[in-house]
Amino acid sequence: MSTSPDPGALPPKALDTTAEHPWPVRVLSTKIAEYVNRMAPVWVEGQIVQLNKHNSSATAYLTLRDTDVDMSLNVTMLKRLLASVAAPVAEGAHVVVHAKPNFWIKKGTLSLRAQDIRAIGVGELLARIEHLKKILAAEGLFDAERKHPLPFLPARIGLICGRDAKAKHDVLVNARARWEHVRFEIREVAVQGPNCVPEVSAAVAELDAREDVEVIIIARGGGSVEDLLPFSNESLVRAVGAATTPVVSAIGHETDTPLLDLIADYRASTPTAAAKRVVPDVAAELSRIVDARKQMRRCLAQRLEKESAHLTNVRARPVLADPTSIITPRLEGLQRARRDARQAIRHALAQAQADLHTARASLRALSPQSTLNRGYAVLRTSSGQVVRDAGAVEVGQELHARVASGALRLDVAAIEETTSGQVAVAAEPADSSLAPADSH
Template identity: 60%
Template sequence: MTEAPRRVADRALETTAENPWPLRLLSSKMSQYIDRMPPVWVEGQMVQLNRRPGAGLAFLTLRDTVADMSLTVTVHPRVLEASAAPLAEGAHVVVHAKPTFWAKRGTLQLEADQLRAVGVGELLARIEHLKRVLAAEGLFDAERKVALPFLPAVVGLVCGRESKAEHDVVVNARARWPGLRFEIREVAVQGGRAVEEVSAALAELDADPAVEVIVVARGGGGVEDLLPFSNETLVRAAADCRTPLVSAIGHETDTPLFDLVADYRASTPTDAARRIVPDVAEQRRGLTLSLERVRHAIRSRLRVEEDRLAALRSRPVLADPHALLDRRSEDVTAALTAARRAFTWRLERATGDLDGHRGRLRALSPAATLSRGYAVLRTHDGEVVRAPDDVDAGDQLEAMLAEGRLVVEVQGTPPP
């Protein structure tokens, strides 16, 4: 009895470990799915071109201008020959192609029927449009830019591998300040991997707290060579960088967007070296001049003060200090003599006045009357007796005399 044939699953979701698809079926279905896709315009960089004489097809590799992705493209030689400009490896192109899947080997490729080089004018137009967009977002505003440190201890440098730009920055910077230390990241500075590698190097150096300023440097080049530095991804990565950033890309006339977003644009790598550190010899000269100016100012001030001191010492009061004291001493002596004379005169006059008042007082005093034999009688209450009616017989009175007191008794009053 023969076993019934196994039923193959109609859909991928219905497959199991016990009922899998044959590989040929999967490849067939992938081919059918991709065949339904319409032709599409694709942009990229042509990094490899294999064109054999007499062959019916030419092969090229189309790489993304930002990400590390690529696809194989097949193209008829007549399509290449129809291009307005000669195509070479590294050219920026747009391709009209139909995705195809070669089921036998499981490879995906593009079959191109049109191939166009992206001209410099079109590239510049795209850059100008991106420039307006980023400027509207404020990425190029002066308020976003920060000042470079005066003397960084560590400088981050992003440059090409064993490039002259690296040599120019390092040698010239260390000539100006020998103790300068560099953190160097050698990356691709043109081509399809430039955006990714430069962005990664920027992020790595920006995350290092020891790095105080970052320099991105490369030599000059054509517009297409500098395209990665006008790429939106790289420009935004530079804008997100918190560490002060110096752009030293291309020549002075080149203006990639990276220059506009950096905190400082150097015209050349050598100019960047001059900008990131001061010249130690120049600083020493400046210090020497400053010290000389300080010494000159001190000497001038000392001369002025010495002249003022000499002028003060030449004055009579300082030439003979006792002369002023002698004159004042004579004035004090004369003043004391005049004061004594005036005091004596005033005292004598007051003494005479006092004697006159004393004589008049004695003349008017009751004591003078008593000294002439008179007496003053007072009752025991202290009342002065002025008439016989003020007392009665038998009253005791006090008689005040000039030389003492007596107690007397009233015997009687005389008849009227």
Template identity: 55%
Template sequence: MTEQPPPLAATAAQTTPENPWPLRQLSVKVGEYVARMSPLWVEGEIVQLNRRPGSGLAFMTLRDIDVDMSFSVPVREHVLRALPVEPVAGARVVIHAKPTFWTKRGTLQLEADEIRPVGLGELLARLEQLKRTLAAEGLFETSRKRSLPFLPRTVGLICGRESAAERDVVVNARRRWPAVRFEIREVAVQGAKAVKEVSAALKELDADEAVDVIIVSRGGGSLEDLLPFSDEQLVRLVAAARTPIVSAIGHEVDTPLIDLAADVRASTPTDAAKRVVPDIVAEAEQLDLGRTRLRAAIRARIEREQSGLDAMRSRPVLENPSSILAGREDEIRSRIALARTLIGSRLDRARDEVGHLGARVRSLSPLATLERGYAVVQAPDGTILRRPEDSTVGDALSVRVAGGRFGVERTETDPYTPPAAPKEQP
């Protein structure tokens, strides 16, 4: 009969060398203990953040600020979206979490249900809120930004005292355009006095009619060093300035709020110098190229016009101008002959028509009837007699025949005797 193993010890104190806990039992006991812990607030630094699209879950690695210790922190996406700024590596946060222990892997993690930025993270949150407020007012709109003059009379420069940013702007600008003039205001560009001094210099240069563009320049630095250039008062002053403003604060990765309100953002002070003045060498090359193109265009135009004149002079009408008259003369003669033919034909048709009309008129005339031997008998008053009863015996009557008129007297008997009928031949 096989020997049964002794039962596992109920508590850690009851374990012995002969009756130890397996690791899985220790993991279960640790899990049970951790499960009884209350949720707590923990501070740490974000080392890594991995999102898992579609799952609604992200995993964040939180490290202790002073010692080399880290915990895995699973967090829901809605918790991350509630943060005022996007969490990034290096940001300090305070999380409200429930400790959990994974028994299968023997690892401890924190399930977070709330995250709050602290220190730099809190500062970024405030800046993000100010950024949203100013953006809602339209201070960062592209439509309100002004274009820089091609060649400013005077360039206003606000920079630190004896700073590298000042040298970068002045040296690079004069290298590009030696005749450029500067109005330089050296002020504090970090610390408590920075906002006041930069604002005063900006107002002074903006009021100067000779200054056509203003550069606000500073070298790189930490977020705290560049904080004055995100001051609300200074940002509003930049947005309201009448003179175009170029912001050249920090490096490419630095984006204080003044960059968004300025008319042009330069990545570095050197870039600002390139933006405010043209390159005299490049402009001279462009002028030479323009002159060359202009000469070529004029030459080509003259050649085209000369070719057109030559082609026009080579036409027969210009070589022998009378040829066009001869052609027109033949055309006129042809048209005159055609007109005569048409008019003669029309007159012949009209003559024939008049003859036909005359014959019809003559055939319809009473005189034509009289020509055939008929006569018209009229009373003295002109009344035409149509029946014997229209007159009485002894009346004087007028007879109209084809040859003229003559008078007759009405008799009682008709003297007309019809001719005898011809006899029939046997």
């Protein structure tokens, strides 16, 4: 016979909990503590942001922060173990900790119980920075094509610097010495330590979003390699690379080269150099303007003098001294050409007239009218055929005779043979012997 579950019993598993049968907080805390206690010790890397070893207990308390994001864990460690570390650690140090996770049931907090702690040496940090540098360079974040040009005379300059830091003083004093009306939008942030990366990144994003800020200067004085590590942080470097406003890096001294120098649009060796690069020297610019105006005046005077001399030389040329000198020879040549043309035309006309007279005389000499004028006549039959042979006509046949003036109608009276053996036609006028001249 089955038994019903005890209504007061707690669900054995988390999946069995319901709104009607939940776990009390103590049960969940106990379950979490049991799970965490089963975890093996782990090596954890981070930066010490707080260290309390001067207390009455035997335990030292540390806060270990992630170097890239704003996340931290509390760490406890026996003072005697901390004192036995070969290289002492302090706040701001990058360390690796061998610790076992521990969940405190009463407060519901997770902490680490450290058994060993080791500082990361400068060489290791520099090696990591070099590795990150290669990765970012392979992505093209340091390419010159991504750089933004700096404005010549920015209306407002964004300045990110430490609180009351000397770098801030250097930038402001040198900038205002070059141009007293320069305007700044200043953001004072932590420039070292665990808060440096988030505060500088937030300041860059804020100033980049302002339309009146035309350039951003990130300035910090010199320091140790550990102090300047935040400016080689990947999160900060990418935040600067994403800005659309030109960024000037002025971190440390000439020999300091954090990755921020490579991602920035311009790298200044010092905060003073950044101010001189961003803000033009008004006195120097005015001097350049004066020099440029003098140079332009000299150039214009030289050009005018050169053009005046050239004009004088041109006016001195014979063609300009006596403009008709170039026209007269050509006018004389034109007149000669006109005379020659007229003479040639007259000669051609005379020759043509003579040829015409000759042709006319020849035409008249060969004209049938000339033959008729000498007393000859042209005989035609009634059909219009010219009579060339007397044997071609018959006695009594009517003929038409064409004379020099007019025409005759004749009847053949006889055909006679001449002494030369030729045949002659004797004709007498017809009734109308004289007829008007026709077209034949």
